[in-house]
Structures are given as C-alpha cells and as structure tokens.
Amino acid sequence: MAPAVVLVGVMGAGKTTVGAALASRLGVPFADTDTIIEERAGKPIPEIFVDDGEDVFRAQERAVVAECVETFAGVLALGGGAILDEGTRKLLTGQTVVFLEVGLSDAIKRVGLGSGRPLLAINPRATLRHLMEQRKPLYLEVATHSVTTDGREPDDLADEITGLLR
Ligand SMILES: Nc1ncnc2c1ncn2[C@@H]1O[C@H](COP(=O)(O)OP(=O)(O)O)[C@@H](O)[C@H]1O
Numbered sequence: 001m002a003p004a005v006v007l008v009g010v011m012g013a014g015k016t017t018v019g020a021a022l023a024s025r026l027g028v029p030f031a032d033t034d035t036i037i038e039e040r041a042g043k044p045i046p047e048i049f050v051d052d053g054e055d056v057f058r059a060q061e062r063a064v065v066a067e068c069v070e071t072f073a074g075v076l077a078l079g080g081g082a083i084l085d086e087g088t089r090k091l092l093t094g095q096t097v098v099f100l101e102v103g104l105s106d107a108i109k110r111v112g113l114g115s116g117r118p119l120l121a122i123n124p125r126a127t128l129r130h131l132m133e134q135r136k137p138l139y140l141e142v143a144t145h146s147v148t149t150d151g152r153e154p155d156d157l158a159d160e161i162t163g164l165l166r
C-alpha cells in the first residue's frame with residue numbers, strides 16, 4: 001500500500017489545505033505529517049523545535065514518512081522542510097509527488113506572521129525567500145509533477161491534481 005499522492009512545497013504553498021480538498025475529491029483519507037508528529041509528541045511543532053530541536057523534528061518526519069509510504073493509502077501532505085533530509089527524499093523515490101509552487105508574495109499573504117511555524121518567527125518575508133531559494137532544487141528533485149498555485153483556489157488546484165493523477 002502506498003499514498004495516492006504526496007504533496008511537497010514551501011510553507012504557504014497550500015499542502016495541508018489543498019491536500020484535504022484533494023482527498024475529499026478522490027474519496028480517500030488525508031494525512032499530514034505535521035499533525036501526526038504533533039499528536040505523537042503531545043505538543044505543537046513550535047514546542048518540539050524549542051524543546052528538542054530541528055534535527056529531532058526532521059528525524060520524526062522521516063519516521064512518519066517511512067511509515068506512511070508503507071501503510072497509508074491516501075493523500076499525504078508533508079511539512080515544507082521534510083525534503084531537507086536525504087533519507088526522507090530517498091523514501092519518496094517511486095512515489096507520485098506533486099510540488100505545489102508558490103511565489104513569495106502569495107506565500108507571505110497565506111502564512112501571515114507565520115504563527116505556528118517556528119522557522120518564520122523572525123523576519124518571515126526574508127526567511128521565506130531564503131528557504132524558497134534553498135529548497136526549490138530539492139522539491140524539483142523529488143517531484144513527479146509541479147503545479148503553480150499563485151492566485152488559484154484550493155478546489156481548482158485539487159481539480160488539476162486529480163487530472164494529473166488519471
Ligand atoms: N490556493 C490558496 N489560495 C488562497 N489561500 C490558500 C491557498 N492554499 C492555502 N491557503 C491558505 O494559506 C494558509 C496556509 O495554507 P496551508 O495549507 O497550511 O499551507 P502549507 O501546509 O503548505 O504550509 C491557510 O490559511 C490556507 O487557508
């Protein structure tokens with residue numbers, strides 16, 4: 001059993017929102033690695049970053065992705081930085097992976113002041129721009145499809161991805 005589709009992209013790309021819309025359109029379950037990690041840790045992501053550090057969080061992401069590629073048949077949204085981990089990238093080999101692309105302006109509008117996203121706690125605009133530049137090659141490395149999200153509604157994007165999967 002494997003996910004129908006895995007969604008990757010930077011914070012604010014809409015992985016969580018579009019993923020839920022897509023799952024409901026396809027009639028399959030939806031899962032988000034951030035939610036699974038928070039449930040297991042019993043605390044929100046900003047607390048995991050403070051208490052345990054980003055490296056521990058990335059290892060938790062890798063473990064959740066490893067489990068999901070084996071056992072979860074549905075739409076899986078990753079956290080934006082999951083692809084930083086080489087082991088996680090390897091786990092995505094052979095999966096259907098959609099890169100949700102977003103420009104800085106739409107991404108910033110969507111994440112606002114970045115609440116709940118510890119990496120955007122300071123200077124969100126400059127940080128997000130830097131993360132987008134640094135991570136784009138990694139998103140492209142794992143992706144089997146790319147979809148531009150700027151100025152588009154989640155339902156419209158779910159429709160487009162449904163078409164790509166046919
Ligand atoms: N295509 C879109 N158009 C407008 N707003 C969006 C879109 N996708 C997501 N959003 C909004 O942007 C915010 C961040 O979306 P989210 O799905 O959490 O992104 P991600 O999981 O990629 O960080 C949410 O408030 C969501 O409602």
Ligand SMILES: O=C(O)C1=C[C@@H](OP(=O)(O)O)[C@@H](O)[C@H](O)C1
Pocket residue numbers: 009010011012015016034045078079080081082116117118119
């Ligand atoms: O880009 C990142 O490194 C992160 C993205 C977040 O998920 P979203 O991309 O769903 O916001 C979450 O995993 C954590 O705050 C770290």
Ligand SMILES: [Mg+2]
Pocket residue numbers: 015016017032034077078079
């Ligand atoms: Mg998300």
